[in-house]
Amino acid sequence: MEDAVRMETVSKVYGRGRGAVAALREVTTAIPRxxxxxxxxxxxxxxSTFLHCAAGLDTPTAGTVRLGDTELSAMNETKLTELRRRRVGFVFQAFNLVPSLTVEQNITLPLRLSRTRVDKAWLAEVVARVGLADRTGHRPAQLSGGQQQRVAIARALVTRPDVVFGDEPTGALDTMTARDVLTLLRETVDGMDQTVVMVTHDPVAASYADTVLFLADGQIVDWLDAPSSDAVAARMTRLGAWK
Structure with a gap:
């Protein structure tokens, strides 16, 4: 299976000398498309450091990161910004919508920033898939939290990215709304052949994934395929997450 992201012996150290903190320690992994x-x-x-390095938001101290066939470590910040706009989608805990823009304008913002023509047919499909066809003229303040996160997901999808990265995308949502958003992310993988990488602390959220990677002390220490929430919770307990 083709890799969407590949990390080879990636380390990330913040600070210097005695105050240095190793956030990642020689991480090697491949995330399938x-x-x-x-x-x-x-x-x-x-x-979060893992996600930021994989997405080109942060530069590793050592090692290499590839997005498809593109090595990110050789790129300057201008090139990385261009790459993120064209090939990476982001969904964060905070919705990060522009209050003065409509739903449609928020969704198409990455295209306008990269001076890319809006494909109206693709936009309509994305809007329909996230269930916002009747909300395109609304402002964020007129939407519920779940609807705002759906706008953020549509914004992440509209550029047809190689990967959508989610950093606690359901962290600010109630249980029922979170389930709807996770179902939507699952559907983008199954129905649109999208690649999704999601950082979460919630075993229920992780159970929507195909595979869970477990990190401890900056290293991948285990993984779990076809995860159930109970299996994820049990493994997290052994990692010391809930002591």
Whole structure:
């Protein structure tokens, strides 16, 4: 299976000397294309750093990161910004919508920033898939939290990215709304052949993924395929996440 992301002996150290903190320690992994991968671990395990390095938001101290066939470590910040706009989608815990823009304008913002023509047919399909066809003229303040996160997911999908990265995308949502958003992410993988990588602390959220990677002390220490929430919770307990 083709890799969407490949990390080879990636380390990330913040600070210098005695104050240096190793957030990632020689991480090597491959994330397959067209699959849903969740990343879990105790607080301070390196989850967010893993996502930031994989997505080109942060540069590793050592090692290489590839998005498809493109090596990110050789790119300057301008090139990385261009790559992220064209080939990477992001969904964060905070919806990060522009209050003055309509739903449609928020969704198409990455295209406008990269001066890319809006494909109206693709936009309509994305809007329909996230269930917002009757909300395109609304402003974010007129939407529920779940609807705002759906706008963020549509914005992530509209560029047809190689990978959608989610950093606790359901963290600000109630249980029922979170389930709807996770179902939507699952459907983008199954119905649109999208690749999704999601950092989460929630075993139920992780159970929507095809594979869960477990991090501890900046290293991948285990993985679980076809995860159930109970199996994920049990493994997290052994990692010391809930002591």
């Amino acid at each position: 067209g699959r849903f991968t969740a990343v879990m671990g105790p607080s301070g395990s390196g989850k």
